[in-house]
Each structure stands twice: as structure tokens, then as C-alpha cells.
Amino acid sequence: MAELASSPILSPQESFREFRDNGLRLDGSPTGLENVHDYEPGGHHPLHLGDVLNGRYKVLHKLGNGGYANIWLCRDVQREVAHYFAVKILMADASIDDCHELRVYRLLRLGLARCDAAEHLCLPIGRFDIQGPNGQHFALVFPVLGPRVSMLPRILNLEDSARTLRSVCFQVTKTIATLHSYGTCHGDLRPANILVQVRGLTGLLEEEIERALGVPETVNITRVSGKGSWPSTAPHYLVKPIEWGSVNTRDTGINFLTDRVCLVDFGESFDVRDVPEDLGVPEEYRAPEYILDKRVGAETDIWALGCTLFEIRTGKRLFDLVDDDPDDHLERMVDILGKFPEPWWSKTWEARRRYFREERDRDRRLSYQPIRNNMAATAKSSPRSIEEALLTASGYEQESIGTAVSPAEARTFGDLLRRIFKYAPEQRVAAEDLLDHGWFTM
């Protein structure tokens, strides 16, 4: 393993695996699947359903795949009563001692597994290594979780989804408050890193699991040339991840999905006393002081929390960018939250004059006007306040299931979000101080 640890792994947002043709292709749609070209030395560990990992974890289904790992649903065959786990297997190139994935162990060392919010933190239960044809892989064992939080209104089909979504927002805020109280920031907070908790799997037979979660759908891999022996570096098929929207609860009578959530992916987490230079969170969730001054801290987590709460509640991103252009992002911020303070407005944001022009009115007061050029169509519909953004956002497919934000709620939620979206990081509210806000209990 020592030879693998020569250069530090990039964060998921930075990482870019070069496309290398390994002579294999998929015999079907690649949607939702890992890249077949990543089955080569340094890449994914090839495995098939039914394989037993580390003499203990029998692979039953796929839970998901990320930029540099696959996550498998496994049964622990060493236990008499069936227990199920999520086993995350990193690509061999990513399995190095200072990789981001292992930062989660700092949370364990801090004692977060025993804190009040522990049920909302997806922490590893075990770890082992796999030596395979593509190299040595880290495998981390986690509790099994369900779909992303954005699917909640659809899968739970509740009459009052709004109340559930507010409760989920409280769980997330409380968890961030706890992390911060331990001097730790998540660093990549966003709805994609919040999964729904699952219950009722323990003790079920494999056949019951299959009936409930669906028979794994596979897509065969073939050789482009059609001849030669099968490479040991690749499996014979890829497995589509579980479709949580179609889970069958009839046979077992168990509603596997709950209205509780769990934060995952602590690969970008950091100590507030030792902040990183770069922030791992995608552009839409980045705070202005990071974009303009490269400042990182607990406050950048709070900004991301605000974006996350807005998105969980409405199903829509507050700053929905066409591409990841930081200038377009800053423009959206000004549209919704108003003019930046100095020196950001006149000096730091160099492209500002391309987006906003300053004018003096009859009383010689300075005001600013947006210059709409290439983005004219989108910009016209851009909301002018947090309340307007809340009232006009309708990201969930079925508004009929009670996700719309009423004017009264927009006022209360708007008050909470305004405390978060302060441009000056030192004026931004702490997560702890949000917990008794009336919006959570509306």
C-alpha cells in the first residue's frame, strides 16, 4: 500500500479520472451506473452479487455509486439473526492513507458516536481492506440508509409534508450545531449528503429483502472486440442501485423509510481551528466570503445550511446555477439578498460592473441596476427577496401533497434564513441559536 500513498487524493469535486478505454462496453443504458472504464488497475473492485467480502459481507444489492466508490447492500453472514450493512468500497487509487474518506474517523475520535445527534451521523461501524485484481481497496462498513432527502415528500406521501420537511430541517440544524460544538465542520453540507434513515431490515430473510427492495437489475458488460478471455479487472455486469421509490412494503408490512435523516460523507470535514484553504462544497452552496476572499470557517457551513434548509423545504435550489460560474452565483445573491458591502462591491468582485451598474437618482442617492445580457431570460424571473424565492419555488413534483409554502410560513422561514444569509460571516447566526426558532414548530 505504501507505493499507493505517494500523492494525496483530490476531493471528490476536484477529482477527475481520465477516461481510458479498457476494451469493454455496457450492453444497455449507463444511467445511474458507475463508469465501466473505471474497472481497471487503480479503479473499482470487480464483484458480483452473492460474493462474500472479508469472509463476512455477502453482496445482495447496490445502494449507490459516487465519484470514487461503490456502496453495496450486504448481509453479515457471521450473525445468526440477519443484519444488513452498507459496504463502501473505494477505488484502489483512492485507497490511500490520507484520503478524504478516512477523515470521518476524526469524528469518532472526538466521541461523536456517543453524542445526542449520533443517530443523524453516518459513522463507520467497521473497516477492512480488499486485495483484488485492480489493487488494494479500503472498504468501510456503514449502517444502511435510504434515498436522498429530496425524495421524502414523494416516498412518504404524507398529507402534511411541510411539517415533516420542517422537522427534517430541524434534525439537520441540530446535527450541524452538535458538530460545531465539537469544533468540527461538515464542509460539504447539501441535500445530496443527507439520506433518509431506514428501519425494519434486521431479521428479515434475504428473500424478503429481495421482495421488498426489488430484484437487482443488472446490465451486462461485453468486450468491444467480442473475443479473447475475460479480464479479471472487470465484473460481467454492473448492478443498478435500489429504486427507493418502488420499494414494496406490502409483503412484510414494514414501512422501511422513516422521516428521520442522516448526514453522510465527511470527506470534506475539518477542524475549525485548522481550516482548509479550499472548500469541498459545490458552487451553489458556497458562501460569498469564500468566493470573494477565500475565507473558510464554521460560517461557511452555516451558509451551506441555509441553502440546504431552503432546498429541503421547497425542493428547489436557492441559487440554481446553469453552470458553476461564481460570477453568476454572486449576481443571484445580490438579486435576492441585496448589494454586497465594501470592499466586495467596488473592489473585490472584479466582474461586478458586468452585472450591475450604479446610478445616482434625482436626490444624488446611489442605487444599482442589474445589467441583463446573456442571462436575460433567467434573470428576469430571479426573485428579489428570500420571501419571494420561498413563495415562487416549487421544486417538488406533486404540490398536491402539501409542500407549497404559504405567505405566513414564508415570513417566518424568511426570518430564519435572513439570520443565516448575512454577508458578514461574523454576523451570521450560529446553528445552536437557530434551534428555538418558531419556524421549526409551525
Ligand SMILES: Nc1ncnc2c1ncn2[C@@H]1O[C@H](COP(=O)(O)OP(=O)(O)OP(=O)(O)O)[C@@H](O)[C@H]1O
Ligand atoms: N450508508 C449508506 N446507505 C445507503 N446508501 C448509501 C450509503 N452511503 C452512500 N449511499 C448511496 O451511495 C451514493 C454515493 O455515496 P457517496 O456520496 O458516499 O460516494 P462518494 O464516492 O463518496 O461520492 P461523491 O463522489 O459524491 O463524494 C449516495 O448518493 C447514496 O445514494
